[in-house]
Every structure is written in structure tokens, then in C-alpha cells.
Amino acid sequence: MRIAGRKVTIGTIAIYAIVIAVTLIMLMPFAWMLSASLKLSRDVFAFPIEWIPSVPQWQNYVDIWTKIPLALFIYNTSKLTIIVTLLQLLTSSFAAYAFAKLNFPYKNTLFLGYIATIAMPWQVYMVPQFLLMREFGLNNTHLALICLQAFTAFGVFLMRQFYMSIPTELCEAARIDGMNEYQIWARIMLPLSKPALSTLTIFTFVSTWNDFLGPMIYLTKTELKTVQIGLRMFISQYSAEYGLIMAASVVALIPVLIVFLVLQRFFVEGIASTGLKG
């Protein structure tokens, strides 16, 4: 028993050692970023690293707002992200309901169309898409980015996989009770699909907030730009102002961190229910 007890302890210590080491590697860049954001640029690369600056440069967090229109960029990104996420949740769950629980002509053909594009790299069609948007006169508008990101095959697929796991009998019973399909969607499917909706929210929010190739191609006017583009501009413009760059990077990370922390407990459940079994 004692030997067994000791063996378990050694194993447990090893597990903790590995997990803590990997966690440190994963979080080190963020810690370094946070630390550097409170330093003067000339101190950023001082070695050995002074993790907690003796004289924290809070001024960095004041200066970034005046050196670039950061507030405007954040407003633009928030606007885009919120609209895209809401549209994505609404239209995907709506369409997914039909694909999961209703029968209609060409259902499989239409769904195959969605599936076929999931694996399609965006870069394959980003050029024609750009030309199409230009044709519609949507260059240099936020609407272009909304159209680009709000209607994805991935969203429909993810929601459908989740709806498939909800017993059809539930819908049947609701139909017998006299609910129409829209009511079933709103009162039964939506409330039951919180984990999937959370997963889709994280994915959509994160990818829209963090996207930079889309805005870079479509937005050339400064007043329309997003945080990520602003950050890139800032990096090339003030390439030696490491402290400021890090402060701006920290600010750009915060919204994603918040959304992620609030919704992450649904996350494994959501991914698990998106059906690895296809």
C-alpha cells in the first residue's frame, strides 16, 4: 500500500511538473507582453527579464489612445463583431433547424453545397469575392466585411450537428400541441442549444475581432479601420516604441479574453456535440 501510495505521488508530481511547465510556455509571451507594456522602450529587452517593472510606465496606456485613433478602431471592430456574431447566430441556427428537423426537396444537395465549402480555403475565392464587392460598390464599407463573415457554412454545420442530437420526438410533441415551426425553433431548439450557441459565439467573435486580412483588403480609409489593422499600422509606424506596441496589443486582447472567459465553460461541451463522428 505504501509503495503504491508513493508511486501515485511520484506520478502526480510528474503530471503537475509537465502541466505547469507547458502552461508557463503557453502563457509566457502574454506575461512578457504585459510586463513590457509597462516599461520604457529601452528597458523592454533588458536581460535578465525584470518581470515586474520597478517604475511601471502607466503613461504607455495613456499615450496609445492619442498616437493612433485607437478608440475609433475599437468602436469599428466592436460594431462589426457584434453585428456579424448576431447575424451568424440567428441565420445559422435558423437554417440549421431546417436541415436537422424538416424535410424538403433538395435538402441533401443544398447541405452538400455547404459542406463542400467548409474545406474550401478562403484564399481560393478571396479575389473573386473582392471583385464582386467592388462591383457592388462595397469597397471601403463595413457592410462588405459583414457580408463576408456573417453567412458561413461552418455556423450552419455546427448548429445542425447539435440539433441532430436533440430528440425529434420533442418537435413532434410540440407540433401536436399546435406549435408552428417558428415557435418550435424559438421556444425549444434555441433554449436547448446554449452550448452550441456559445461555441459559435466564441468562434465568430474571436475570428471577427482578430481578423486582419479581410479588413486589410477591404478597408483603406483610416476612419473605417479595425483594431488589428490599427495595431499593424502602429507596429510599422512606431517600430521602436516597444512599450507602446505592447500596451496597444494588451488592449486589443482584452475583449476576446473577456468573451472567452465568460463562455468557455460551454466550450468543451459545444465542441463535443459538434459531432466528431460526422
Place this chain on the structure above:
Amino acid sequence: MSLSNSVIIADGAPAASGRKVTVLSKRQRRIRNALVAYSFIAPNFIGFAVFTLGPILFAFALAFMHWDGSNAITFAGLDNFWLLFEDKAFIAAFWNTVIYTVASVPATLVCALGLAVLLNQKIVGRDFFRTAMFFPYVASLVAVAVVWNMIFNPEMGPVNMLLYTLGLDPKNMPGWAADRHWAMVTVILFGIWKNMGYYMVIYLAGLQGINAELYEAADLDGANSWQKFIHVTVPQLGPTTFFVTVMLTIQSFKVFDQIYMITQGGPGTSTLVLVYHIYNEAFISWDLGYSSMVSLVLFFLVLAVTVFQFRRQKEDEA
């Protein structure tokens, strides 16, 4: 009229022999049901068709055209295709994409699986650790790439400073992103660091699906942890591993953002990948036909992997 009747019969509904009223009301109900279903799909599908499906078809057509985006389009036949074989940058991009995939897919997979197994155990602070591993995946690429560049800065970065204090000669120090021989390594390490957490979560989901009785049976047979891992966990995770492999492979064929942010395809063509080449040809050279041809190559690579996946899946089900 006759067509819809035959559809109903083919579907195995009551034969349309004479009882016209039933057939019609049934048909009306079908139409109404179909309209309801289409009303659910339409908001998403219209946007999807216009902004995704349409451009995809257009991309395929463009591969066989000459176009600079403003002057007239002319038919090119297979010109763009033959150009691929003369284009040294394309050939470099193709092989770099292969190298990236061959190096990063197994490494990410092993790390993700190992971590998932560790974090599936009951340990204190498990949720915190899981969240920490996942965070690089959700963090803004622009922000983390700039930190990464600074940490791996050949002259002043902490990584080389650490190597220096460990006694490594500055002359033999890796130049990371600025070094032709190390640039690809840098990009691959960055990719593993950034994506590992996502695949770890998928593996965690897979682990939760394994029947606990299998482990109990293995315990009765006196299996140790390693034997249980090899003989129960790994085989049981087979479908998950396959899924992860396919996803990772497709993702690595499409790698762009991290290369754009860290090396811009350089130095030279040492980290030029297919998508980067597509981007350059389209938005820098404005050779849209040729860019679409390279896209087509990428598309067929991804398609091959996807078809392979579907075949495998069917075999598994059979």
C-alpha cells in the same frame, strides 16, 4: 403536374389512383412544408450563395482567364496552368507548404493528445490549465506575432539571451525569423504554440467519450498507466485522431496569417507558402488569372484530403 405526382409516388406515398383530393391536399401540405423549410434556410443561404458559392465558381473560371482586374478579360486556356511549372516561386511555395505540413501536423497532434490525457485527470486547477492552453488560440494573431518576434529577436530577444547565458556561442545562435535556415522552424513552432490548445480541446471531448469500463477491465488485467494509454486510449481515440489529422492537414495547407505576420514569406522564399503566393499574385501583381490557378492547385490538395477522409469514414462505418 405529372412530375410532382410521380415524385409523390416515388416517395412511397399512397398511390395517386383516383383519390385526387387526398393527393392534392398532401401535395399542398408538402409545398407548404417546403416553403416553411426554405424560409428557414433563405436568410443564410442567400448570403452564402452570393458571397461564397458565387465567388468560388468565379474563381474556377478565372483560372482559365487572363485578367488584371481592370482591363478586359481574355480567355487563356491552359496558359496559367503551364506557367505553374516555370514559376520558381510557385515550386518553392508548394514544397514549403509540404514541409510545413509534414513537420507541424504530427508535432501538434502529439502535443495536443499528451496534454489532453494529462488534463483529463483529476488534478487541482484543471480548468485553469485547460484555459491557459487554449488562450493562444483565441488571442489576436497580430498581437502575439509581434511578441513572438520580439521574444525570438536574434540580437536582443530573451530566447537568444537565455541561450547565451547557457553558454552558446553568439556566432552559432539561431537567427530565427531573420535566418533562412531557421525561419521555417520559427513559423512552425509558432503554429504549434498557437493551435495546440484547440486540438487539445477536441481530444478532451474524445476522451470523455471513452467507456470507463474499458479502463476497469484493463485494471483487472493488471495494466499500468502506459499500457492503458497504448492499448485502450489510443485505439479508442482512433476516429478523433483521424479527424484531428485531417483538420490539421487542411489547416496547414491554408497557412497564411502567421507567415504574413512573422516572416512575410522570407528570407528569400524560405517561408513562402501557397496561400502567400496566391496573395502576392492577386493583390501585389494583380495577375488574377494566374493567382486563381494557384488557388485551384490548393483547392485540389484540400479536396484530396477531404475525399480521403470521407472514404476512411465510410470504411469505419462499414
